[in-house]
Amino acid sequence: MEKQSIEQLQKVATQLRRDVLRMVHAVQSGHPGAPLGCAEFFVALYFDQLHHNPDFKMDGKGEDLFFLSNGHLSAGWYSVLARSGYFPVEELVTFRKLNSRLQGHPATHEHLPGIRVASGSLGQGLSVAIGVAEAKKIDKDEHLVYVMMGDGELQEGQVWEAAMYAAHHKMDNIIATIDYNGQQIDGPVSKILDLKNLRAKWEAFGWEVNEIKEGNDMKSVLEGLETAKSLAGKGKPVMNLLYTQMGYGVDFMVGTHKWHGSPPNDEQLANALGQLEETLGDY
Amino acid sequence: MSLDLKFTYTEKKDTRSGFGDGFLEAGRKNPNVVGLCADLIGSLKMGDFQKEFPERFFQTGIAEANMIGLSAGLALGGKIPFAGTFANFATGRVYDQIRQSVAYSNKNVKICASHAGLTLGEDGATHQILEDLGMMKMLPHMTVINPCDYNQTKAATLAIAEYEGPVYLRFGRPSWPIFTPKDQKFEIGKAWKMIDGADVSIFATGHLVWEAVVAEAMLRAEGISAEVINIHTIKPLDEEAILESVKKTGCAVSAEEHQINGGLGDSIAQVLSRHNPAPLEYVGVNDSFGESGTPTQLLEKYGLNAENIVKAAKAALARK
Ligand SMILES: Cc1ncc(C[n+]2csc(CCOP(=O)(O)OP(=O)(O)O)c2C)c(N)n1
Numbered sequence: 001m002e003k004q005s006i007e008q009l010q011k012v013a014t015q016l017r018r019d020v021l022r023m024v025h026a027v028q029s030g031h032p033g034a035p036l037g038c039a040e041f042f043v044a045l046y047f048d049q050l051h052h053n054p055d056f057k058m059d060g061k062g063e064d065l066f067f068l069s070n071g072h073l074s075a076g077w078y079s080v081l082a083r084s085g086y087f088p089v090e091e092l093v094t095f096r097k098l099n100s101r102l103q104g105h106p107a108t109h110e111h112l113p114g115i116r117v118a119s120g121s122l123g124q125g126l127s128v129a130i131g132v133a134e135a136k137k138i139d140k141d142e143h144l145v146y147v148m149m150g151d152g153e154l155q156e157g158q159v160w161e162a163a164m165y166a167a168h169h170k171m172d173n174i175i176a177t178i179d180y181n182g183q184q185i186d187g188p189v190s191k192i193l194d195l196k197n198l199r200a201k202w203e204a205f206g207w208e209v210n211e212i213k214e215g216n217d218m219k220s221v222l223e224g225l226e227t228a229k230s231l232a233g234k235g236k237p238v239m240n241l242l243y244t245q246m247g248y249g250v251d252f253m254v255g256t257h258k259w260h261g262s263p264p265n266d267e268q269l270a271n272a273l274g275q276l277e278e279t280l281g282d283y
Numbered sequence: 284m285s286l287d288l289k290f291t292y293t294e295k296k297d298t299r300s301g302f303g304d305g306f307l308e309a310g311r312k313n314p315n316v317v318g319l320c321a322d323l324i325g326s327l328k329m330g331d332f333q334k335e336f337p338e339r340f341f342q343t344g345i346a347e348a349n350m351i352g353l354s355a356g357l358a359l360g361g362k363i364p365f366a367g368t369f370a371n372f373a374t375g376r377v378y379d380q381i382r383q384s385v386a387y388s389n390k391n392v393k394i395c396a397s398h399a400g401l402t403l404g405e406d407g408a409t410h411q412i413l414e415d416l417g418m419m420k421m422l423p424h425m426t427v428i429n430p431c432d433y434n435q436t437k438a439a440t441l442a443i444a445e446y447e448g449p450v451y452l453r454f455g456r457p458s459w460p461i462f463t464p465k466d467q468k469f470e471i472g473k474a475w476k477m478i479d480g481a482d483v484s485i486f487a488t489g490h491l492v493w494e495a496v497v498a499e500a501m502l503r504a505e506g507i508s509a510e511v512i513n514i515h516t517i518k519p520l521d522e523e524a525i526l527e528s529v530k531k532t533g534c535a536v537s538a539e540e541h542q543i544n545g546g547l548g549d550s551i552a553q554v555l556s557r558h559n560p561a562p563l564e565y566v567g568v569n570d571s572f573g574e575s576g577t578p579t580q581l582l583e584k585y586g587l588n589a590e591n592i593v594k595a596a597k598a599a600l601a602r603k
Pocket residue numbers: 033034070072120121122123149150151152153154179181183184185246260321322323345372376
């Protein structure tokens with residue numbers, strides 16, 4: 001894929017936000033908050049960073065891979081996959097409907113291009129990513145394996161089993177990213193079960209930590225992901241702490257857990273879309 | 284088509300709200316009742332209890348395995364913990380924790396599981412557990428309960444607070460007809476014959492009890508007399524009630540929002556094969572995962588609605 005300018009990438013991110021809102025609104029279910037906050041990340045990854053092939057192969061040999069462990073961000077992932085050519089953009093209209101490949105949470109069962117393992121039950125994605133990264137090491141395939149998790153998701157014990165494994169086994173072809181939005185379902189992460197010093201935790205587990213402080217600024221995200229890439233291959237797994245805001249881009253949704261899993265009604269949708277220019281054409 | 288239903292409703296509500304309201308009432312009755320939840324307080328309807336008894340409620344974060352362990356500890360310390368999360372994360376996710384710390388150790392823990400089955404809808408198969416009844420009923424010491432509507436779920440919640448021992452209580456998300464009486468008495472392990480019939484016995488559990496009530500009326504319109512029995516307790520199973528009904532009707536249908544493999548139907552088959560081998564037809568999910576869709580669409584696609592119960596009843600009759 002040809003490199004795009006920051007302005008072009010930002011346009012894709014804005015369109016992704018429109019897609020997400022229209023998708024969850026149409027079925028009155030799903031999770032708008034976190035995908036809105038991760039729009040820059042998704043677009044920077046798929047349109048700039050990944051060496052990937054939209055002509056999908058399950059085994060992913062010879063390309064970079066991405067796994068979405070926090071599967072409830074499916075609307076955002078589906079949008080970026082469609083917009084980068086994995087399947088027709090029009091298919092977004094089937095999201096969460098009967099007989100669709102676009103399941104509520106990502107699934108391989110219906111063979112949607114771009115998805116390599118189901119997710120939705122939290123805490124499992126890092127382990128799977130490490131597994132395929134091990135396969136790449138055996139094959140001497142130098143491509144990277146990316147995985148995203150939520151910050152609330154880090155409360156699951158399996159994440160830390162995987163964290164320990166990755167450092168011990170020097171999985172330096174793993175670049176993980178935490179959507180560090182500070183929110184989960186029942187409230188702010190700090191009130192539910194505080195993660196305390198997250199950088200120190202990952203460092204203590206033996207990871208290289210890379211903080212991306214402006215997770216909703218395309219330039220910073222691009223630079224941050226470049227830095228992460230430069231840290232790979234040096235004997236340690238890499239962790240991006242991506243500071244985002246849940247609901248970013250829509251003034252009444254930003255910064256609160258209330259939009260974790262609630263779709264907008266008709267009026268709210270109109271209001272939200274009014275704040276987001278239609279850049280690439282709605283599906 | 285207007286059906287002459289033996290049970291009717293004026294209101295619909297989710298069974299999880301029956302749980303939430305019963306849980307609050309149980310907390311008011313008994314200061315030893317405590318609650319735990321893994322970042323799904325709103326979805327489990329545990330918020331009122333938490334507000335009224337904050338010192339008796341524990342938010343564990345998204346850490347179900349830890350929640351089960353904490354529950355076992357609270358129980359051995361004399362409390363009656365109600366641990367709530369989605370049915371998938373309340374069972375499969377933490378099976379070994381339940382097996383060792385709760386079932387084998389025989390701790391008085393109430394595992395409260397919402398969003399069970401296909402009717403959770405759009406979230407799809409990752410969340411639609413259809414194997415939980417099987418997993419839970421296989422565990423020695425475990426009591427397994429799957430009530431059918433808001434009122435029965437509330438009554439069941441109150442009943443398990445008074446019962447000593449591990450319990451799995453399964454309920455759901457969709458708004459569902461309330462067709463059983465308010466403030467009913469709930470007897471663990473005692474099947475409830477809701478409708479008398481002579482030709483075929485329908486044993487239903489959970490949301491599908493309503494579908495069975497509808498199916499009975501459809502069958503009656505065709506001259507077939509069906510008996511409808513509400514099996515709210517999968518384990519211990521009311522074998523006597525099952526045998527008594529099938530002795531009269533000579534054939535049976537099981538109906539559940541669960542895999543056929545390992546579900547209520549399997550338990551009934553065991554009873555019949557031992558004591559009265561009679562034709563049994565299964566209404567349940569046939570060795571497949573679910574998918575996204577509305578509850579009604581999914582019940583239809585996966586063969587779990589009243590029409591499917593009618594079909595199964597006729598098939599059972601034909602084999603008599
Ligand atoms: C194992 C498991 N437990 C519980 C849930 C229900 N659940 C879905 S999203 C979520 C909150 C996740 O928080 P976070 O990772 O911070 O994501 P965000 O709120 O930022 O979208 C929970 C508890 C789940 N999907 N999987």
